[in-house]
Amino acid sequence: MPSTHAIRQRRLAARRARILAAARTLFARHGVEGATMRRLADKVGCSAPVLYSHFADKADLLRQLCAEDAADLLLAMRRAARADEPLARLRGMARAYIEHALRRPAQFQLMFLTPFPPEELRRISAGRTKDDPALACYAILRESVRAALERRALPRRPGGPDALAQALWGAAHGVVALHAILGASPDVPWRPSRAVARELVDAALAGWSAREPRRARTKARRA
Amino acid sequence: MPSTHAIRQRRLAARRARILAAARTLFARHGVEGATMRRLADKVGCSAPVLYSHFADKADLLRQLCAEDAADLLLAMRRAARADEPLARLRGMARAYIEHALRRPAQFQLMFLTPFPPEELRRISAGRTKDDPALACYAILRESVRAALERRALPRRPGGPDALAQALWGAAHGVVALHAILGASPDVPWRPSRAVARELVDAALAGWSAREPRRARTKARRA
């Protein structure tokens, strides 16, 4: 038989989860701006101040949502990272990113399209632990690039693995970001963003790998 | 001797220009959100409602600023488009975009990082003439891609010139956009964005052109 204290705790946790769920659909439907604290409170069935007993402020609530989605992205990237062939692995990770962006536009906007003031970013960083999902996403990408360099599937470039990791990230990011911002503009004859984004990632990887002997050859040389 | 009417008109035009100039520095310093209409009015030296006699609303003011900066970007892209060699031309245009983004971060944020609601985008589109600088930027990029396809410097891909143009745009956009959004985050060991962005553009162009005979060879074949 749980103590009343525990029961209360659980009730609070349940409501906290309900808030996050409601916030997610609200952000998805009305965007970050349109999802106001009062509307969120209405949807949850309480008053606005209650939200502040669960989250420090609106930015904090957004951060929690981001963290949840970063965990999802991390899962997808971990799955992609299981591929053996270094280039396939990188391609898979980029595609996971693209897929994530297209399937969760609101979360993508929150994580990668919303400019936070630098001070805020530093605060977020201060609250991060070493196994933060967002950090782990970059770490796993960087590690895969490093492995590709090691196995000579990519050429060494000035800037080391970070430069290539960030370039690859940019490749996956660029097209879907453009589409997310300007995709509704009828003045550009937009092509399907998934295909275009993949096209760019493939071209970049092909461009890099063309400057260096293929992995197969390297292997043969080693053998 | 100008009529009093004309004098008034000129005074109004002058203030309109002053408002735009003040808005530009204000947006650059405090971001889109932090630049409020009242602060802008203070800086100009009038009250907030006066701004509404020059611009329909805040979004309208932003659009005017965007248009000015789009004209700048168009100039840079026109300059880059003078290159003869198709790939150099595309590379130059991508670099012009990158340079523009890095030199005018606030304007870049306005034009390519700020999500407008779709309805707003459609309104903007409705107000555009055929020689709108933003449209012209895309048109010139697309035309350069088309020329590169024509001269077999790029391979034909499903999606036509639009797909490739958008992919190239994404390549130039991706890295600088990421940097603009997350560049202040201390958790990622950022490499200089200019170099990384160029690296990506070069790799993508190399990747595409590697799949097709080089321009020189094509020329030789023709001859």
Next chain:
DNA sequence: TAGGATTCCTAACACTGTTAGCCCCCGAAC
């Protein structure tokens, strides 16, 4: 059942973009 703590709501504050209404001042006509 009385006490005490906790939880939650109403009301308010400091902002935001935006608009209504009034006043004043400048230019023009007599």
Next chain:
DNA sequence: GTTCGGGGGCTAACAGTGTTAGGAATCCTA
């Protein structure tokens, strides 16, 4: 020079926003 007209610009207010203070109601404990 005086008076009139009208447009420009101001103050004040409205409907929102995120956020907080204070009191009421509720529920568990003694």
